[in-house]
Amino acid sequence: TLVEDTYPLASSLLKSLRSYSKIPIIAGGVYIYSSAEEVINEDFVDMVCVGEGEEALIELCQKMKDNEDITNVKNIWVKQEKKIVKNSLRPLIDLNNLPFIDFDIFEKTRLGRPMFGKVYRMIHVEVDRGCMYNCPYCEAPSIRKKYKDSVNSKYYRQKKSDRIVKEMKYLKKKYNADYIDFDAESFLARTPKSLREFADLYKKEIKLPFWCQSRPETVTEEKLKILKDMGCSDLQYGVEHGNEEFRVRVLKRLGTNESIIKACKLTEKIGIPYTVNNIIGFPDDTRELVFDTIMLNREIKPKTANCYLFTPYRGTELYKYCIENGYISKDSKTKQLLDGGEIEYSKITKEELYGLQRTFCLYTTLDAKFFSKIKIAEQFDEEGDAMFLELKKEFYKIKGW
Incomplete structure (x- = not known):
């Protein structure tokens, strides 16, 4: 695979x-x-x-x-x-008819996952497949189109609540699991009625802490209260970029910064720890645009802020854009997830992006008076490494780690 x-x-x-x-x-x-x-x-x-x-x-x-x-x-x-x-594509399968997932070929230690200072026996559970959104850095839109054009089928499908719970109940017992990882691109895309039905079964049959991910625009107070009641211990939001105009124009993600902040503050009010996922290094990105993302995270104040480098995956709209605008060649290949691909930036250097990625959590967490020191920590040299270690201690102190 x-x-x-x-x-x-x-x-x-x-x-x-x-x-x-x-x-x-x-x-x-x-x-x-x-x-x-x-x-x-x-x-x-x-x-x-x-x-x-x-x-x-x-x-x-x-x-x-x-x-x-x-x-x-x-x-x-x-x-x-x-x-x-x-051969042509076959019709899409009914996810509810799939057998339960089997982890037997893996060592038992592979189920161990560190979360919040503790190692859990975590099981991965698919609740839906595909995605209904059109993010140009993801291959989901092209996969949806392929199935629509070939077999006139909708690739995005949800499993039934009772089917998901039956599988979790089986896996929980077989592997002595104590934490759930829900595999869903946007868990809160379910209707409140569907989510409530699932939550009632989950609380009755499973009763384990879990994490899931969603988009800020799917958030309502009702849905968050349901998640809280289920035992959600981490909700991850895909914010991706802090510049509203860039996010709408380039990333095709609707929703204002104000609506993102509102969703995050509501999550905090309900009492669910949350993480914000961000991406830097998009084509046409600049240091100023990266700092728009940093400043939005400073206002949101998430429990954790993840920062990834944009990767121009084949089959995506931004992959084509990168080729057409000279950011990558047609022969360019991604070599590893965290490397960001072989992009030739015009408005920022790859080294600067690496430095901003390394110090992202420092910029989003420490007081602004540390910014001049954090800029030093962006550099991958003796002085920069020493400053990074010094500021990391300050970061840990604030987080209570």
């Missing part, structure tokens, strides 16, 4: 595997949606799965077991002699 960040490592591993074995190799995952042609033409890949793999992989394996023709399995592209057989 591939995402763009892991493709270089996966390629290396698969090349090694191919040198030792002729076992058929199939590649799937979100990266295939945008790069199926590239991957299927690799010498170490025999097949790719374009689309969901649950049913396709079972059908493929059954045909291989029965020595039947494998070139007509929907969602699967297969190399056959000197040509590639490209």
Whole structure:
């Protein structure tokens, strides 16, 4: 299973595997949606799965077991002699019919996750699949379009409340879990009625702390009270950028800074700890725009503020924009999640972005009188590293860590 960040490592591993074995190799995952042609033409890949793999992989394996023709399995592209057989997409599956997730192949210690100074046995539970929003830095819009155009289906689907709870009840008992990670792009996108139905079952059958993520515009006081009553211990908001005009024009995210602040303050009032996720280094970004994001976080005052570097993923609208405007070449590849990709910025340097990312939480948390010192800590040299360590102690003191 591939995402763009892991493709270089996966390629290396698969090349090694191919040198030792002729076992058929199939590649799937979100990266295939945008790069199926590239991957299927690799010498170490025999097949790719374009689309969901649950049913396709079972059908493929059954045909291989029965020595039947494998070139007509929907969602699967297969190399056959000197040509590639490209099968069409199959209809989307009903998520409620999937078997419960199985963690048995992993070591038990893999379930351990640190949260707020404690290590929990955390289980990952899918409550929906896909996303209804159109963020140009995410591949969700292009996946939705692919399924709409090919099989006239809506990729975004929600599982039924009782189905989710049955799975959690099973996993909680089997793996002795004491924390839940809800896999949903925007958990509060559910209607209040649906959320209340789910909450009633959750409190009765599960009763574990959990974290989830959502968008500020999905927040209402009613929904937050339901989350609080369920036992939510961390709610993560995707704010992404602090400049309102840039956020609407470039990121296609509606909602004013005032509405974001209101949602966060309401979350604090209800008593749910929350985290704000931010992205810096978008095309056309500047130091001034990054500081708009910093200043919005200073006003929000979240429990935690995460800062990530923008990555131009293939299949996204901003990937195309970056190519068209000379930020990246057509051959550019993302090598790791936190690196931000091979972007050539025109209004800010990559080194400056790395420094702002390192000091982001210092800027959003410490008193403004520290700003001149924080600027020194942006530098990756002896003086900057020493200042960063000094200010980090001040940060920990404020956070009580």
